[in-house]
Amino acid sequence: MNIVIADDAELLEHVYKLRHQVLCEEKRIPGFTNENDSQIEQDEFDTHSRHLLLEHGGKYIGTARIILPSCSEWLVEKYIDDMNVIVDRNTTCEISRFMIISAAQKLPNLTPTLMQGVLQLSRMHNIEHWVCFMSPALNRLLSRYGMQFNQVSECYDVHGMRAAHYISIADMLSRDNCILQ
Numbered sequence: 001m002n003i004v005i006a007d008d009a010e011l012l013e014h015v016y017k018l019r020h021q022v023l024c025e026e027k028r029i030p031g032f033t034n035e036n037d038s039q040i041e042q043d044e045f046d047t048h049s050r051h052l053l054l055e056h057g058g059k060y061i062g063t064a065r066i067i068l069p070s071c072s073e074w075l076v077e078k079y080i081d082d083m084n085v086i087v088d089r090n091t092t093c094e095i096s097r098f099m100i101i102s103a104a105q106k107l108p109n110l111t112p113t114l115m116q117g118v119l120q121l122s123r124m125h126n127i128e129h130w131v132c133f134m135s136p137a138l139n140r141l142l143s144r145y146g147m148q149f150n151q152v153s154e155c156y157d158v159h160g161m162r163a164a165h166y167i168s169i170a171d172m173l174s175r176d177n178c179i180l181q
């Protein structure tokens with residue numbers, strides 16, 4: 001299993017197609033339609049983001065992105081009044097579009113490998129803190145690997161019930177049970 005930084009147009013197209021596959025075809029999440037002839041899923045945050053792909057056996061099976069501090073407003077900021085009370089926005093990114101295709105769900109270590117890629121991207125951009133919107137189930141899964149985030153908002157219906165979460169990367173890496181390096 002390999003992490004691939006999607007840093008050119010061809011790799012970004014794979015990211016957007018994989019997102020379309022998962023969000024529009026496999027999960028059919030409300031708000032995401034399958035009527036897009038181009039079979040890609042993009043949004044207003046992509047131009048302020050860095051993306052990665054998870055490759056296994058010559059196929060891309062997962063993706064995630066970090067939305068950089070240069071973005072004028074992250075999704076979590078639409079639900080939290082003053083993000084600067086929680087983090088220094090200049091050294092923080094928002095993690096989103098974290099997903100794995102259904103056919104690969106049974107493979108071991110997918111979540112930690114994808115998170116290792118998120119950490120790699122974060123280091124490349126001097127990021128020290130992460131925020132994200134996630135379900136309670138995903139946070140429980142991350143906690144198995146020493147990556148449990150702190151919930152900083154109530155749950156909202158944002159493509160399913162999700163809450164804003166925060167974590168300091170240094171604090172996370174110092175945990176005895178954190179498997180990231």
